[in-house]
Amino acid sequence: MAEIPVATTEDRDILCVEGLSLSFGGLAALTAVDLSVRAGSITGIIGPNGAGKTSLLNCISGFYKPQSGRVSFDGRDVSRVAPDRRAALGIGRTFQNVALFEGMSVLDNVKLGAHARLRSGILATMAMTPGARREEMRLREEVENEVLDFLEMEHLRHRTVGSLAYGLQKRVDLARALAMRPRVLLLDEPVAGMNEEETEDMARFILDVQEERGVTVVLIEHDMGVVMDLCDRIAVLSFGERIALGTPAEIACHPEVIRAYLGEEAA
Amino acid sequence: MLIGNYKETYAADEAILRTPATRVWTVVALGAALAFPFLAGDYLLYLVNLMGVLAIGALGLNILIGFTGQISLGHAAFMGIGAYGTAILASRFGLPFWITIPAGGALACAGGMVVGVPSLRVKGLYLAIATLAAQVILEWVFTNWTSVTGGIRGINVAPASILGFPLDTDTRIYFLILGVAVLHFVLATNLRRSRWGRAFVAVRDRDVAAEIVGVNLFRTKILSFMVSSYYAGIAGGLWVYFTKVLTPENFPLSLSIQFLAIVIVGGLGSIPGTVYGTVFMTLVPEMLKAGTGLVRGVWPDAQSYLFPLRDVVFGLLIVVFLIFEPHGLAEVWNRVKRFFSLWPFAK
Ligand SMILES: Nc1ncnc2c1ncn2[C@@H]1O[C@H](COP(=O)(O)OP(=O)(O)OP(=O)(O)O)[C@@H](O)[C@H]1O
Ligand SMILES: [Mg+2]
Numbered sequence: 001m002a003e004i005p006v007a008t009t010e011d012r013d014i015l016c017v018e019g020l021s022l023s024f025g026g027l028a029a030l031t032a033v034d035l036s037v038r039a040g041s042i043t044g045i046i047g048p049n050g051a052g053k054t055s056l057l058n059c060i061s062g063f064y065k066p067q068s069g070r071v072s073f074d075g076r077d078v079s080r081v082a083p084d085r086r087a088a089l090g091i092g093r094t095f096q097n098v099a100l101f102e103g104m105s106v107l108d109n110v111k112l113g114a115h116a117r118l119r120s121g122i123l124a125t126m127a128m129t130p131g132a133r134r135e136e137m138r139l140r141e142e143v144e145n146e147v148l149d150f151l152e153m154e155h156l157r158h159r160t161v162g163s164l165a166y167g168l169q170k171r172v173d174l175a176r177a178l179a180m181r182p183r184v185l186l187l188d189e190p191v192a193g194m195n196e197e198e199t200e201d202m203a204r205f206i207l208d209v210q211e212e213r214g215v216t217v218v219l220i221e222h223d224m225g226v227v228m229d230l231c232d233r234i235a236v237l238s239f240g241e242r243i244a245l246g247t248p249a250e251i252a253c254h255p256e257v258i259r260a261y262l263g264e265e266a267a
Numbered sequence: 268m269l270i271g272n273y274k275e276t277y278a279a280d281e282a283i284l285r286t287p288a289t290r291v292w293t294v295v296a297l298g299a300a301l302a303f304p305f306l307a308g309d310y311l312l313y314l315v316n317l318m319g320v321l322a323i324g325a326l327g328l329n330i331l332i333g334f335t336g337q338i339s340l341g342h343a344a345f346m347g348i349g350a351y352g353t354a355i356l357a358s359r360f361g362l363p364f365w366i367t368i369p370a371g372g373a374l375a376c377a378g379g380m381v382v383g384v385p386s387l388r389v390k391g392l393y394l395a396i397a398t399l400a401a402q403v404i405l406e407w408v409f410t411n412w413t414s415v416t417g418g419i420r421g422i423n424v425a426p427a428s429i430l431g432f433p434l435d436t437d438t439r440i441y442f443l444i445l446g447v448a449v450l451h452f453v454l455a456t457n458l459r460r461s462r463w464g465r466a467f468v469a470v471r472d473r474d475v476a477a478e479i480v481g482v483n484l485f486r487t488k489i490l491s492f493m494v495s496s497y498y499a500g501i502a503g504g505l506w507v508y509f510t511k512v513l514t515p516e517n518f519p520l521s522l523s524i525q526f527l528a529i530v531i532v533g534g535l536g537s538i539p540g541t542v543y544g545t546v547f548m549t550l551v552p553e554m555l556k557a558g559t560g561l562v563r564g565v566w567p568d569a570q571s572y573l574f575p576l577r578d579v580v581f582g583l584l585i586v587v588f589l590i591f592e593p594h595g596l597a598e599v600w601n602r603v604k605r606f607f608s609l610w611p612f613a614k
Contacts, residue, residue: 116481
């Protein structure tokens with residue numbers, strides 16, 4: 001099946017965060033954060049440690065429940081939708097500290113990403129009805145062709161995830177998210193802890209996902225090189241507030257951003 | 268030594284019996300199983316029948332605990348639900364076993380669904396207590412709902428029969444137990460390799476990540492409880508036709524603990540381990556009995572002192588395995604196999 005290149009950034013917001021506030025006890029992790037993400041774009045979220053970046057992704061994927069504000073996906077308010085339903089709607093994500101199923105094979109981890117798309121009921125799978133068998137085989141082919149081949153990890157398919165090097169685990173995490181066939185992909189520090197070569201590979205994968213599959217990407221990253229290279233727009237968080245939003249060029253010379261970063265260094 | 272089984276297609280790679288060797292061994296094992304009752308003595312046959320019934324129940328508990336990471340101390344009571352369902356349908360309505368046993372399974376499954384509900388909110392110790400409550404309540408119901416269960420007098424059930432041919436001896440019932448057990452082990456193997464098996468393990472390993480990749484925690488846990496108690500119910504139904512009499516004390520808490528011991532000793536999450544665990548845990552009390560027989564000459568009261576030790580031994584085995592061999596006998600067996608597959612190159 002040939003991949004049809006999809007035009008990049010569309011003129012439409014696929015993801016909208018409005019007035020999102022989240023606090024833990026007395027600590028305000030997010031304060032009235034707004035963010036809108038163009039369909040087909042790559043949006044970066046940067047900010048010092050503890051700025052609330054991961055918390056923001058957690059609110060979007062439904063793992064954290066914000067005290068106020070709303071999240072809408074593709075024009076639909078998903079604020080009250082459970083995390084697994086949001087995944088089924090097309091919000092995929094990876095984790096800052098890879099949250100894989102370590103005892104399972106790479107293949108099973110990736111197949112799990114497709115869980116919500118599969119239809120076989122539990123009785124059908126136990127009896128291994130022809131329908132259930134066909135679905136499983138189709139899944140296997142799909143995972144091999146669309147994900148493992150794409151991420152150059154077919155040779156690892158039967159490896160136990162826990163036995164893989166950290167950089168590869170990050171790749172499995174991406175693979176699992178891709179198996180969800182997401183429309184928006186949330187990546188939490190995809191190149192953290194990687195060497196230069198792994199970083200380049202990962203950056204290329206992210207670009208390919210966006211360009212070839214038309215997936216909208218939101219990524220948190222501390223590696224400024226990667227952020228500046230990949231992103232169409234960048235949002236800056238500091239102490240839970242979105243202090244800036246703009247193109248990479250705008251962000252690079254934004255006075256508040258420079259202050260937030262220098263402030264962090266001085267501290 | 269098996270090396271380089273190159274799998275040409277994904278279908279072959281996904282098949283259950285992947286290598287010619289496993290296929291051959293499967294056939295050999297089935298042949299041996301069919302010949303067994305004609306070669307074994309009465310007592311051994313009785314024990315093996317018992318193991319067959321317990322293995323099905325234990326497999327259900329392993330699906331719940333080993334696959335899904337949920338605990339239950341009420342497994343024996345679910346077996347009781349299946350047993351009573353089967354016995355009542357058979358004795359009052361004269362239905363045949365191929366209806367009563369699945370119906371007992373379905374009834375237990377419904378019970379499991381209800382008891383599984385708290386699993387969304389509570390985990391670990393609290394879930395253990397909730398399921399313990401189910402065990403106590405159900406035992407009470409078995410004893411006191413006399414009009415239905417026959418109370419402590421119990422229910423007598425006629426032997427199962429196929430087209431008028433009664434399965435009234437241990438040899439004959441053996442084949443029923445064997446067939447049902449093989450079927451349910453195959454079903455569980457399929458399950459383990461399917462989207463639901465993966466979801467079960469995902470919920471066990473990291474429920475947060477499972478939910479975020481699209482696994483509905485509640486539905487998955489409930490399904491696991493349902494499958495688990497369905498297995499218990501099937502075991503209960505077979506038990507009825509095996510013993511032909513059913514009383515409330517057949518399904519005490521100590522049987523729930525025994526199931527737990529089987530699963531832990533055999534290997535959490537291991538399907539073959541469930542068999543090893545069942546065999547081992549059925550033989551332990553036998554060895555205790557044999558032990559008391561040996562010392563009877565010098566210590567005539569041994570029986571009365573040592574027999575209660577059974578539960579202590581089960582408890583000890585659970586603890587010892589959890590600490591020293593958390594993957595159970597299945598892992599021990601894997602080590603043995605690895606040793607021999609490399610032998611004589613390994614020392
Ligand atoms: N589950 C939680 N319970 C309590 N506090 C939390 C929780 N999650 C996040 N926080 C707090 O919220 C603030 C924002 O954390 P968050 O993880 O979103 O930061 P971040 O921008 O992702 O940081 P980093 O760059 O280090 O990953 C921090 O002060 C953190 O301690
Ligand atoms: Mg973070």
